[in-house]
Amino acid sequence: MDIVERFISYTKINTTTNRENGAAGIMPSSEGQRVLANQVGEELRALGLQDVQVSERAILTATLPANVNYPLPAVAFFGHLDTSAEQTTDTHAQILPYSGGDLCLNKQQNIYLRQSEFSELKDYIGDEIIVTDGTSLLGADDKAAIASIVNMIQYLVQHPEIKHGPVKVGLVPDEEQGLRGSKVFDVKTFGADFAYTLDCCGIGELVYENWNAGDAVIVFTGQSAHPMSAKGKLKNSLLMAHKFISMLPGGEAPEYTEGREGYYWVKQLQGNSAKTVLNMDVRDFTEQGYQQRMQFLKNLSESCAALWGEGSVKCTLSDRYANVFNSLQGESAYPIDIATQAYRNLNIEPKVTPMRGGYDGAALSQNGLPCPNVFTGAHNFHSIYEYLPVKSLRAASDVLVEIVKLTEQRFKP
Structure with a gap:
């Protein structure tokens, strides 16, 4: 399945976080998150991953085994299942060509993505952009991450000549309510040595500092x-x-x-x-x-x-939660080095950005799993003007593949 098709299929599942249920301690706070976790679990099983599990809390874990006979650290990739509660309606995603100027999302309701308000649109002239009809969130935060991760797994399976150690997948619920899923994630049992979340914005952004x-x-x-x-x-x-x-x-x-x-x-x-x-x-x-x-x-x-x-x-x-940078200093800084090199190998200039917020990697790092944050390619999270350039989505998945390659190269005996 193509990454764009995969992403749009995920947007059709309403996974809006439910704050009332979250306050009552219910996890996942919305059943759509469980539906999405189960769907992704089936896709990973079909790709041959092992130990694919979806817990009662809708936490998904899975492992692509190493294809080499020498020891390598296990690298993991995380996304979150829920979307923000700012909008609760179903998503009607559409792919529109962008040639500059304002982009019409909904002619009947006169809803436009205006270049005067979102100046970075000029960077995507000539690209296709995934948007909504202006009545909901797109859910690229964080379904673009999930699509990128599964697409990366599919690519590695289809290209066994790429040598790699164990590659692990983790999807967690209710990030939008104070990182609830990652705070209860069992890092020790999961068995990864380092990880990356994909919960960041435009192409090239790299986060290893937060509040x-x-x-x-x-x-x-x-x-x-x-x-x-x-x-x-x-x-x-x-x-x-x-x-x-x-x-x-x-x-x-x-x-x-x-x-x-x-x-x-x-x-x-x-x-x-x-x-x-x-x-x-x-x-x-x-x-x-x-x-x-x-x-x-x-x-x-x-x-x-x-x-x-x-x-x-x-x-x-x-x-x-604590600043992820507290867990990524000294000898523990290598995940940053690997990500930075992966960007540059793909001719993507790293844009190191301090995140004025939190992300699952903060909780995971605090619990012993060093975890920088890489881009999904999307813009305007939590807004009806959320959009995702197709080239950026593909680039996000390419970065993950490159990280896997570089991990083998760095740690090969």
Whole structure:
């Protein structure tokens, strides 16, 4: 099966992550993810892979055995099954030739992919582009990854002259809800030595840095009173929360930062005069900066509690995931070297990009499986304007094949 046909077949399965089910601990949060995992599992079995398993949580694992008689490390490739909850409707993918200017997605609804808004479109003049009809996500995040991985496996099977060690496949559910699938993935049993996720954007992008990420839940407890007799009695927890927010460092919020600049994100505020809950995300690329940000919130909470009274402010801090770069330094940096060389061998200029977000490789690396992130070729994740140039999709799969080749060359005794 051609990679484009394969990708479009995956888009026809609705795998939208379900936040309510995820909050209730259900995995996968949507049954479409299990359907896709089972379909891919059958495709891998047909290609002759061994140990193809789909767990109760819809985690798929499989192995293409080595075709050499000398030891080589096992390299793995990961994608995620779910698509973002920004749109829940079924995907109607279409392949359109692009000759420049604006691209019409839906004439009836006057929906266009406009070059004035997405200037990188000019890089794909003369290419075919996979888009939707403008009423849904495309789901290239992350079905382009799955198509690339399966296409790579198919190519290796069809070309046994390519020498390789064990090649492993891992697909996980509910990445879009805080890397839920990768956090419970059994790295030790899986048996890979290093890995790559495909959960990145345009052709050439290479990620081996992401946030150190944490969550803060701050509860403000006030004292309610009737307004006619509130003087000296009412302690308004909503106003406490607003004063707390006003004391956060100015300019250190998502809307004011870029590159490697960290932030505090005031994400949700709910409550009344008696009790208010503030949910915040804390992000920083350096471990030291991250710890300083978490300590700042702890200190600010304690200072406010001292001002407003015992029990008025309770701060709960928790870690979400760590910067993957923490696991890719020194002797563990070789997966970056291999990926970089694979790009260059294919005349693709590596565009090293710090990811202002998380990806499954962060959790996998933290659990002992070093895991950079390579491109799928897609743009505008989580948007109805998501699109995937066909040449970029093919290039993503070519990079995976090249990584397998380079792994054999690097570690051959």
